[in-house]
Amino acid sequence: MTPWQRKLLPWLLVGVPLAVLAVWGLVDNARLFLVTLLNGLTLGSLYFIVASGFTLVFGLMRNVNLAHGSLYLLGGYVGFTIAEKSGSWLLAVAGGFAIAALAGLLMQLLILRHMQNQDLRQTLVTIGLSIVIADLLLWVFTGQVHQMEAPALLQGPVRDLPVIKAYSAYRFSLLGLGLLIGVALWLLLNRTRVGMMIRAGVDDRAMLAAAGVNVNLVFAVTFALGAGLAGLGGVIGAVELSMVPGEDTRLLLASLIVVIVGGMGSVVGAAIGAAILGLAETYGLAYAPTYSVVFTFLILVLVLAFRPRGILGRAA
């Protein structure tokens, strides 16, 4: 087998069955198939927004921030309160981002900075923080389900679409927002000085410090950005998924799977992983409800078995 063929083999093994299933789905019920496709992509958008923050923090600081889910919940609840008080969705989004970024900044400055090279200890601290934050939020907001409303502009369906007839405008905007954030992150990482420092830090922390960059400042900014993205995801998700105490576990698990599948420290990897996870979950729910979790599990196991670093991961 030539190297060319060997590289092509996994794509064929996975791609051909998927293509066959896709054709069957289209022929069987085109509307269901396409709606599920859109649902999966929009869910993947939400997962991407949240997981990109997680992978940024992990890629740069080697810190598995298991409080990420709690930050999502924090942003969501605060955004919900702001939306209720002020009636403005944009303000809620900004507020959710800001409060989560602030919480992340405080975490980094007050606690994590003092354990610079102890990755395991940092992770344990984030676990403790996640328990405390989640319980505090439960205390303040109780176990009630909070549902936020979409902004007036985005409420209701978009009509007169080719096969699917109508689709929620808010979900379309989710897709757009995910793309926007993805492009903005890419621009930040690849076209700005801060991004250059972050990328350099991902490759070699010690050299970055030796080159004279204030590494602590870069860490603080990155952590705040990562946490803020989680909070942003929280406000956006509050409309689509509703705020319940168990959501932090669910989003944390989703972020973990996205990052494991897509590759650590890679934003493009997070996008790919999020798309795969969103599509797998939604198609699983639509076509085989009892076994949708098994699909997610299967993907995780397959990726770990054949590419332990993720699809776009590289050696640390």
Place this chain on the structure above:
Amino acid sequence: MSAAQWRKAMNSAAATPAEGWNTPARSTEPSNVRVFQPLAAVRGIRAIHVLVVLAVLLFPFVASPFLTFQVAGQSFALGLIALSLTFLAGYGGMVSLAQMTVAGIAGYTVAIFGTSGTALSLGWHPALVLVLAMAFAVLAATLIGWLSVRTEGIYTIMITLAMGVGFYYLALQNYSVFNGFQGFQKVYPPAWFGTDWRSPLPFYFLALAFAAAGYFLVKYIARAPFGIALQGIRDNPRRMNALGYNVTAHRVAAYAVAGLIAAVGGILFTWYNGLITPGSIGMSWLINILVIAVLGGMRHPIGPFLGALIFVLLQTFAIDLIERERFNLVIGGVFLAIVLFSPDGLLGLWSRARARLRRAGPTSSNVR
């Protein structure tokens, strides 16, 4: 340069692990002592050991049935599950958050294949069920280990957490095998020798026997060639690989051994609770096991049992101090305090207190 100087130079720079705070105390025995000396253990017995054994054996006769069953019995079962994590993390350097999942798999197997109050149970013979439960759990642990060990240390937490929570969702949403949200009720130990093994006294001694077995097993393995190799792999995998040890195989084997310990603990815990539901293996319990292991200290096999005792005492008596619902806040706060101020857990606090007292004495040396 003498051999001792060379050894010191080799071991000083590269060999110190990045997180020295959770490695167990190293054995100071020379490496050429391989003779099996059963009576060597007897020589090491001191008054404190005799006292502890007597206290543990006489405890149920002086304490109330509530304390015997709810506190001590539960501590032994939880401590056994946490011991599997201490073994993996302290001696193997791999923090796996899926130990409760492995314990839960054993518990679910006992519930599904044995007798319970739920109609889905198959009602097979108890001995067969127990063997099957341990086999499935060890198999699951090996699979989890095989998937996690090929990546670096910090990934293990993420991967095992993802697998553990994934299994939780599977058990929660599947009704044909796992009976979904309700799980299995009335999972009781079989009535061997006509005893109700779930009444306080028998359960206490059953749990004590297995806890002691687990404790001595870990102590033995830590000094056996496999355990020493595992600790070497924890400290410097590259060097061990260069010496010819199969690093991956040792790590996966460690997962399998830990899986066996967790399986026994899981079966005991299921019998203690009398039921098994997805809630027993949810994220909070996965993290609780980690909390228990860190609380007690990962240096020595007694750590998880101490941690489990503190955890159970907090859980049982916290109602008197704060609201029952705020228990998570208390345990999270305690965990945070331990990680921030004494990463070695209670054992670390104890050894530091002892060192300080010794330093206050006439002459002492800080050389270990």
